[in-house]
Amino acid sequence: MFSMRERxxxxxxxxxxxxxxxxxxxCPSLKKEFFERTGRxxxxxxxxxxxxxxxxxxxxxxxxxxxxxxxPEDLTEIDAWGIGRKKGGFEHFEQMFPPMGSFxxxxxxxxxxxxxxxxxxxxxxxxREIEQIQSSDLxxxxxxxxxxxxxxxxxxxxxxxxxxLMIRPELAEYHMDRLTAIRRTCARRYVExxxxxxxxxxxxxxxxxxxxxxxxxxxxxxxxxxSVIQSAREADAxxxxxxxxxxxxxxxxxxxxxxxxxxxxPLQPECMDPYEIKRRYxxxxxxxxxxxxxxxxxxATPDEVETVCRSLIAExxxxxxxxxxxxxxxxxxxxxxxxxxxxxxxxxxxxxxxGTVSRRE
Numbered sequence: 001m002f003s004m005r006e007r008x009x010x011x012x013x014x015x016x017x018x019x020x021x022x023x024x025x026x027c028p029s030l031k032k033e034f035f036e037r038t039g040r041x042x043x044x045x046x047x048x049x050x051x052x053x054x055x056x057x058x059x060x061x062x063x064x065x066x067x068x069x070x071x072p073e074d075l076t077e078i079d080a081w082g083i084g085r086k087k088g089g090f091e092h093f094e095q096m097f098p099p100m101g102s103f104x105x106x107x108x109x110x111x112x113x114x115x116x117x118x119x120x121x122x123x124x125x126x127x128r129e130i131e132q133i134q135s136s137d138l139x140x141x142x143x144x145x146x147x148x149x150x151x152x153x154x155x156x157x158x159x160x161x162x163x164x165l166m167i168r169p170e171l172a173e174y175h176m177d178r179l180t181a182i183r184r185t186c187a188r189r190y191v192e193x194x195x196x197x198x199x200x201x202x203x204x205x206x207x208x209x210x211x212x213x214x215x216x217x218x219x220x221x222x223x224x225x226x227s228v229i230q231s232a233r234e235a236d237a238x239x240x241x242x243x244x245x246x247x248x249x250x251x252x253x254x255x256x257x258x259x260x261x262x263x264x265x266p267l268q269p270e271c272m273d274p275y276e277i278k279r280r281y282x283x284x285x286x287x288x289x290x291x292x293x294x295x296x297x298x299x300a301t302p303d304e305v306e307t308v309c310r311s312l313i314a315e316x317x318x319x320x321x322x323x324x325x326x327x328x329x330x331x332x333x334x335x336x337x338x339x340x341x342x343x344x345x346x347x348x349x350x351x352x353x354x355g356t357v358s359r360r361e
Contacts, residue, residue, distance in 0.1 A: 205247025
């Protein structure tokens with residue numbers, strides 16, 4: 001009997017080829033359009049996507065984070081990390097305000113109430129959610145992107161954190177070490193809760209290259225990310241590690257493979273060559289993404305979308321190890337006909353192969 005969950009996991013592990021899982025996210029206006037067209041709200045089930053995302057938190061904490069902001073009343077909310085948020089004027093975008101932006105001393109960092117990964121995350125509820133997902137023949141993906149680098153600058157402010165890395169390394173190192181300890185515990189607890197895939201990641205690049213030098217990334221972030229992966233693997237050596245970064249991270253792909261990343265996302269075709277990444281790393285790395293959200297999805301015709309998706313499936317799907325996906329949330333500019341074209345290609349391909357062509361030993 002065909003199991004979508006088992007087949008998807010086998011594909012990501014590069015054990016089978018032929019079946020191609022897929023997934024995408026819709027912005028609020030496209031969710032509304034989906035409902036108007038179908039009368040349904042769950043587009044992932046409607047289109048037959050196998051992945052479901054779970055997050056343990058952190059949960060709300062009884063802490064006066066307002067003390068870290070000059071005008072807390074102007075914020076839409078302050079989240080459980082202490083990050084101030086203010087709703088933007090367009091779709092799902094928002095402004096963020098760092099609670100640690102004014103810190104100048106190590107003592108201030110030491111006094112800040114970082115969340116406790118055991119106490120402030122709801123692991124029991126996460127385990128129940130994972131069990132429910134898997135009982136529906138779906139793949140449970142633990143959402144732990146924004147792993148170290150991004151949460152570090154969310155809390156500190158991007159410009160300030162970048163300066164810390166250069167001229168105040170003692171502050172940056174302490175901050176990253178505290179976050180790494182939290183993420184090590186989270187990685188272990190997600191695996192113990194039964195997740196099929198652990199989704200890590202930080203946006204460390206722009207479309208013109210790395211935000212920080214590869215040498216600084218290797219010195220400051222690589223060992224800490226490796227430590228998080230090690231913590232997950234100590235709980236389950238076979239856990240699948242999915243890693244996300246927008247932008248052109250070509251310079252560090254080999255490093256990611258080296259520290260245990262199994263699947264890379266999103267492979268922005270505007271700045272990375274998915275076909276070259278497949279040629280170089282296809283035997284060691286699975287790929288998720290590849291469909292441009294700045295080019296193909298908003299601006300191509302449905303026929304062109306089909307051509308792009310068929311090419312990606314044919315080349316990146318060879319030998320297994322490919323999940324077709326747009327490289328970001330689908331935004332309002334994307335015509336609904338292009339979404340249908342992408343889904344149609346996947347459905348026709350999987351129906352034509354019967355779900356699998358061959359098993360690789």
